[in-house]
C-alpha cells in the first residue's frame with residue numbers, strides 16, 4: 001500500500017466523511033475560491049503524501065483544486081505534487097490558476113516549474129545522455145496521435161517528401177509548412193538587418209533562407225542534415241549561390257567547423273529533436289557569434305498547452321541569460337486555417353499567437369556591467 005493510500009485510510013478513520021469529501025472536492029473544481037472546503041484542506045495538510053493523489057476518473061489533483069490558495073499551492077508543491085500533471089481535460093494546475101485569475105498562484109507555479117525544469121535540463125546536459133528529456137509535456141498517454149512525442153530518432157534515415165505547401169516526413173507529420181512564412185520573415189528580419197554574416201540551421205522548405213537572401217547578407221551559412229533535403233538544395237542551386245556555404249550534416253557534427261566570432265546572426269529550426277538538443281546548441285552560440293550578435297529560434301516549445309509553453313520559454317530565457325544573452329519575446333498574431341492541416345497527420349501548432357525570441361549576445365562592456373550590477377546586488381543583500 002502506498003503512503004498516500006495509507007494516509008488516506010488514517011484520515012478516513014479520523015474524519016469519518018474525509019474520503020467522500022476529498023473525492024467530492026477532487027471531482028468538483030467549482031468548490032474553489034470562497035467556497036473551498038477549508039476544513040478538508042486542513043485535514044489534507046496533516047497528511048502531506050496526499051499531495052501526490054489524483055482522482056482516477058477526472059485526473060484532478062489536490063494541487064489543481066487548491067489554485068485559489070497560495071498557501072495550499074506551496075504546501076502541495078513542497079510535498080511532491082507534480083506541477084505538470086494534467087487532468088482528463090488536459091489541463092494542469094497552472095491552467096486552472098490562470099483561468100481563475102489567481103496570479104499569485106500562477107507565479108508560484110511558474111517559479112517552481114522553472115526550477116524543476118532547469119535542474120532536469122542541467123542534469124541531462126551534465127550527464128551527456130542522449131535520451132530524450134522527460135519533458136514537462138510528455139505526461140499524456142501515447143495512444144492519442146496528437147499526444148505522441150515529436151522527437152524521432154530515425155527521422156534522418158527515412159525519406160521526406162515535398163508536397164505543395166508542406167514538407168512531410170515518413171509518417172506524414174509536417175516537417176515544415178507554408179503558413180510559417182510570415183513567422184520566418186520576422187525571424188529573418190531579427191537576425192539579419194543590414195549586411196550581416198548569418199547562419200541558419202535546418203533548411204526545410206528553404207523559406208527563411210530565401211528571405212535571408214533578400215536581405216543580401218555578407219555571408220550566409222546553412223546547415224542541413226537530411227539527404228533528401230540536401231538533394232533539393234542542390235537541385236535548386238543553393239550549393240552554387242555566391243556567398244552561401246552549405247554544411248551538409250547534423251549541426252552537432254559540423255558546428256565545430258564554424259570559426260569563432262564569425263557570425264552576426266543565427267537562427268535554429270530543426271525537426272525531430274528535443275529541448276536537450278536546443279540547450280546543447282545554445283552552448284555553442286557564445287563561441288560562434290560575435291559580441292552583439294543576434295540569435296533566434298523557432299519557438300515551438302510545448303505548443304499545445306499555454307502554461308507549459310510559458311514555463312518552457314522561461315527556462316530557455318534563463319539558460320540563454322546564463323550564456324550572457326539578453327532575451328526578450330516579441331508577441332505576434334498568427335492564424336492557421338484548418339485547411340492547411342489537410343494531409344498532415346497531426347497539428348503541431350495550436351495557438352493564435354507566437355512569441356518570437358530575440359536574443360542578443362552582450363558586448364564585453366555589458367558583460368562587465370552585468371557583473372558589477374550583480375556584485376552591487378550581492379553587497380546590498382549582505
Ligand SMILES: C[S@@+](CC[C@H](N)C(=O)[O-])C[C@H]1O[C@@H](n2cnc3c(N)ncnc32)[C@H](O)[C@@H]1O
Pocket residue numbers: 175176184201202203204205206207208209223224225226229249250251252269270271272273
Ligand atoms: C522545420 S525544418 C526548417 C524549416 C526552415 N526554417 C524553413 O524556413 O523552411 C527543419 C529542418 O531541419 C533539418 N534537421 C533536422 N535535424 C537536424 C540536425 N540535427 N542538423 C541539421 N539539420 C537538421 C531537417 O531535415 C529539416 O530540413
